[in-house]
Amino acid sequence: MQPANLIPLIVVLVVIAFALGYARSRALAVPMGGIKHLKSLPFYYAARAAMWCGLPALLVLACWLGFEGKVIQTLVVGSLPAELQPDSAGKASLILSQISNVASGALSADVVPPAIAEAASRLTGLQQSSQTMMALLVICIAVLGGFVAWLRIAPHINAREKFETTLRRIFFACAGLAILTTVGIVFSVIFETIRFFGKVPITEFLFGTSWSPQTAIRADQVGAEGAFGMIPLFVGTLLISAIAMVVAVPVGLMSAIYLSEYASPRMRGIIKPLLEMLAGVPTVVYGFFAALTVAPFISGLAAALGLQASAESALAAGLVMGIMIIPFVSSLSDDVINAVPQSLRDGSLALGATQSETMKKVIFPAALPGIMGGILLAVSRAIGETMIVVMAAGLAANLTANPLEAVTTVTVQIVTLLVGDQEFDSAKTLAAFALGMLLFVVTLALNVIALHVVRKYREQYD
Amino acid sequence: MTNSTSQAEIVRQSLKRRYRKERRFRAYGIAAIAVALTALVVLFADIIGKGYTGFLKTTLTLEVTFDPELMYLEDPTDPAQLRNGDYLAPLIAALKKELPEVSGRRAERALKGLISSYAASDVKDLVAADPAIMGTTQRLTFLASDDVDVFAKHRDDASYSIKLTEQQQAWALTLLERGIIENSFNDVFFSNGDSRDPGHAGVLGAIVGSLLTMAVTLLLSFPIGVSAAIYLEEFAPQNRLTDFIEVNINNLAAVPSIIFGLLGLAVFINLFGMPRSVPVVGGLVLMLMTLPTIIISSRAAIKSVPPSIREAAQGIGASKMQVVLHHVLPLAMPGMLTGSIIGMAQALGETAPLLLIGMVAFIVDVPDGFFSSATVLPVQIFLWAGSPEQGFIERASAAIMVLLAFLISMNALAIWLRKRLERRW
Numbered sequence: 001m002q003p004a005n006l007i008p009l010i011v012v013l014v015v016i017a018f019a020l021g022y023a024r025s026r027a028l029a030v031p032m033g034g035i036k037h038l039k040s041l042p043f044y045y046a047a048r049a050a051m052w053c054g055l056p057a058l059l060v061l062a063c064w065l066g067f068e069g070k071v072i073q074t075l076v077v078g079s080l081p082a083e084l085q086p087d088s089a090g091k092a093s094l095i096l097s098q099i100s101n102v103a104s105g106a107l108s109a110d111v112v113p114p115a116i117a118e119a120a121s122r123l124t125g126l127q128q129s130s131q132t133m134m135a136l137l138v139i140c141i142a143v144l145g146g147f148v149a150w151l152r153i154a155p156h157i158n159a160r161e162k163f164e165t166t167l168r169r170i171f172f173a174c175a176g177l178a179i180l181t182t183v184g185i186v187f188s189v190i191f192e193t194i195r196f197f198g199k200v201p202i203t204e205f206l207f208g209t210s211w212s213p214q215t216a217i218r219a220d221q222v223g224a225e226g227a228f229g230m231i232p233l234f235v236g237t238l239l240i241s242a243i244a245m246v247v248a249v250p251v252g253l254m255s256a257i258y259l260s261e262y263a264s265p266r267m268r269g270i271i272k273p274l275l276e277m278l279a280g281v282p283t284v285v286y287g288f289f290a291a292l293t294v295a296p297f298i299s300g301l302a303a304a305l306g307l308q309a310s311a312e313s314a315l316a317a318g319l320v321m322g323i324m325i326i327p328f329v330s331s332l333s334d335d336v337i338n339a340v341p342q343s344l345r346d347g348s349l350a351l352g353a354t355q356s357e358t359m360k361k362v363i364f365p366a367a368l369p370g371i372m373g374g375i376l377l378a379v380s381r382a383i384g385e386t387m388i389v390v391m392a393a394g395l396a397a398n399l400t401a402n403p404l405e406a407v408t409t410v411t412v413q414i415v416t417l418l419v420g421d422q423e424f425d426s427a428k429t430l431a432a433f434a435l436g437m438l439l440f441v442v443t444l445a446l447n448v449i450a451l452h453v454v455r456k457y458r459e460q461y462d
Numbered sequence: 463m464t465n466s467t468s469q470a471e472i473v474r475q476s477l478k479r480r481y482r483k484e485r486r487f488r489a490y491g492i493a494a495i496a497v498a499l500t501a502l503v504v505l506f507a508d509i510i511g512k513g514y515t516g517f518l519k520t521t522l523t524l525e526v527t528f529d530p531e532l533m534y535l536e537d538p539t540d541p542a543q544l545r546n547g548d549y550l551a552p553l554i555a556a557l558k559k560e561l562p563e564v565s566g567r568r569a570e571r572a573l574k575g576l577i578s579s580y581a582a583s584d585v586k587d588l589v590a591a592d593p594a595i596m597g598t599t600q601r602l603t604f605l606a607s608d609d610v611d612v613f614a615k616h617r618d619d620a621s622y623s624i625k626l627t628e629q630q631q632a633w634a635l636t637l638l639e640r641g642i643i644e645n646s647f648n649d650v651f652f653s654n655g656d657s658r659d660p661g662h663a664g665v666l667g668a669i670v671g672s673l674l675t676m677a678v679t680l681l682l683s684f685p686i687g688v689s690a691a692i693y694l695e696e697f698a699p700q701n702r703l704t705d706f707i708e709v710n711i712n713n714l715a716a717v718p719s720i721i722f723g724l725l726g727l728a729v730f731i732n733l734f735g736m737p738r739s740v741p742v743v744g745g746l747v748l749m750l751m752t753l754p755t756i757i758i759s760s761r762a763a764i765k766s767v768p769p770s771i772r773e774a775a776q777g778i779g780a781s782k783m784q785v786v787l788h789h790v791l792p793l794a795m796p797g798m799l800t801g802s803i804i805g806m807a808q809a810l811g812e813t814a815p816l817l818l819i820g821m822v823a824f825i826v827d828v829p830d831g832f833f834s835s836a837t838v839l840p841v842q843i844f845l846w847a848g849s850p851e852q853g854f855i856e857r858a859s860a861a862i863m864v865l866l867a868f869l870i871s872m873n874a875l876a877i878w879l880r881k882r883l884e885r886r887w
Contacts, residue, residue: 254494286505355487411718
């Protein structure tokens with residue numbers, strides 16, 4: 001049975017458990033003279049039965065689905081004859097994909113060795129029996145859990161308290177998922193990064209100035225040694241982010257100032273949502289705009305001015321990224337400017353300063369830490385932005401500060417290295433995780449500093 | 463006395479300059495807003511200008527005679543003959559009837575270039591469905607080739623290169639004038655999956671893939687996000703663990719989305735051995751990504767419920783959990799829904815993490831379940847935008863319009879919900 005059908009089935013079982021639990025608790029109350037003699041309302045007895053029915057079953061289902069794939073893979077590979085046993089992880093994934101292609105019918109069983117065809121039929125068999133076993137197990141657990149809880153309904157049990165305790169634990173587990181996600185991110189990048197540094201020295205990665213992640217297929221190939229210096233990528237990322245900030249900071253800040261100090265409430269009500277629309281546009285749309293409209297326009301303009309511009313110039317990606325970040329800067333600055341106490345404003349105006357003088361000499365200095373925090377958050381957003389640069393920036397690592405040349409970024413390289421066929425365990429694939437680690441650490445540091453600054457600043461006026 | 467007059471004088475003299483500065487400052491503000499709004503307008507105008515033709519298809523309408531001899535198909539019920547029949551021949555013959563000046567093998571081959579490569583298989587399907595059609599003459603409408611498609615829509619646009627030969631262009635022009643080649647609403651675009659052929663490619667597969675992925679994301683992230691928010695706002699004790707959870711949530715909200723893709727690749731695919739490019743894995747990754755947004759907005763919604771409600775409920779003997787479930791949660795629900803819809807809109811437009819978990823595969827079939835290979839709308843746009851055929855660019859723009867239509871309606875729903883249901887205390 002498909003897991004997608006199993007979940008509605010569990011829901012039905014839970015509803016049944018609830019109904020039966022409700023009926024039993026009411027029935028138990030009748031000889032005692034009505035439900036007021038129960039320790040809890042019938043609803044809570046029923047809810048407890050439903051929980052016992054649903055929770056363990058869903059947990060087992062999730063675990064089964066999580067580990068099923070890996071276990072079946074290990075079993076299938078283990079059953080292969082000795083001469084086909086893979087000696088490296090790369091080979092294992094190759095053989096596995098071959099087997100699964102045969103099993104799904106994408107590859108004819110006639111063109112592969114008989115052992116592979118056998119393994120394919122074994123895979124299909126294992127998958128089917130795994131699904132049957134899973135369905136049976138989950139249904140059994142649901143029915144059993146519901147039945148036990150139903151049996152244990154008794155008037156003296158405080159079902160409400162137990163129900164509430166369980167519910168509170170579920171709430172806690174959900175909140176704890178945030179920790180689990182962070183741990184997952186850290187571990188998934190750390191392990192691969194450590195393995196990467198086993199192949200490429202950490203000093204080369206951090207201080208190398210050339211990046212060309214071609215690894216050899218044959219050992220005697222020319223240029224077999226890939227170069228894994230991240231400096232050009234990092235410089236490219238910073239260049240594009242800097243261009244983006246040059247666009248976004250003045251525009252975002254000035255529009256925030258205008259909207260909070262000068263605009264009438266009606267104008268504000270119209271313009272603010274329009275600006276926020278810019279933030280709601282998916283990044284792939286910006287990427288499309290940058291690659292197909294802005295980049296040709298810029299290279300055409302540069303050619304008209306007698307300059308040499310690449311078709312994938314950093315300027316195009318940076319400009320469009322800047323447009324994307326405008327609403328981010330403006331809404332953060334707006335919050336900060338509005339948080340400056342009105343008394344400062346009134347005091348300055350009362351002394352005869354004009355509005356712009358008040359803004360420049362009083363409010364802006366007061367709001368500066370908060371604005372800086374907002375800008376740092378925007379920088380971290382620009383560094384981590386992926387789609388615009390994947391579509392509009394180049395692939396070749398280029399150590400340059402010329403915005404008309406093509407540069408590549410950390411995120412572009414992560415995507416290029418991981419999309420398509422990967423060789424496991426090659427320095428190329430692992431390099432993507434090392435870059436991911438770099439990205440995570442840098443953005444995390446920026447965010448921590450920015451949030452700290454913003455919070456410090458807020459406390460000042462609260 | 464004289465001193466203060468002179469000071470007033472200084473102030474008066476400087477006033478002009480100061481007012482000029484004031485006006486200039488205001489002008490900067492207006493200019494900034496103008497820049498931002500211009501960018502928005504240019505962006506939308508560009509997408510619409512590039513993409514409206516994507517909603518049009520170019521078809522040929524001809525009187526086609528199903529001539530058994532020409533098609534090498536004496537007995538259409540025989541599967542072997544059906545497989546080997548020449549289904550392009552009757553279309554060419556019908557075209558030749560319209561263009562009597564065409565003769566010779568070379569010219570016939572050039573005529574072939576006007577017809578979509580899928581037209582022949584459509585004819586085959588017709589014959590297979592109804593063998594009695596053989597020998598009759600039918601009025602058929604079928605897709606023109608991509609080159610004709612580009613020619614029909616963009617022959618006056620210098621940014622498109624016309625790939626038809628001079629001769630083919632003359633024919634296409636004649637057929638256009640006679641109304642045999644015409645543009646109509648592109649229903650193919652909404653009823654097909656991806657294809658190598660722009661004329662035959664559609665967004666249905668991507669839309670279904672997006673809906674399946676979003677279903678997984680919503681079903682997991684809404685209950686989990688709301689539960690986490692309830693815990694943090696109502697039950698969490700003031701201790702280190704709670705602080706740590708809060709710090710984690712705030713940081714996760716700012717982690718670049720591509721990092722979540724790395725997490726999905728390392729954990730769901732490499733560690734758990736889940737299949738690549740399926741909606742379940744995509745949904746799980748997007749769930750982890752939107753969770754912080756939903757938790758943060760749900761907490762704000764819970765916070766906005768005034769304490770008097772809680773105190774009143776507790777005062778008449780409700781337990782803490784009853785206060786939350788019976789009173790706080792229903793009152794905070796509109797705010798939570800609004801936040802979740804905005805989070806889902808973000809997830810719907812997200813591309814980068816899905817690239818890493820293999821949702822970039824070329825998939826023709828419309829996905830039929832949570833575990834079948836699929837792609838999503840933004841990834842489809844990415845794939846089309848990067849493909850060399852000109853026909854895909856306008857389809858990518860058209861797909862962007864479809865995506866934006868979804869996003870705008872989701873946001874409109876969120877705004878409506880907020881206006882309609884949210885109560886100010």
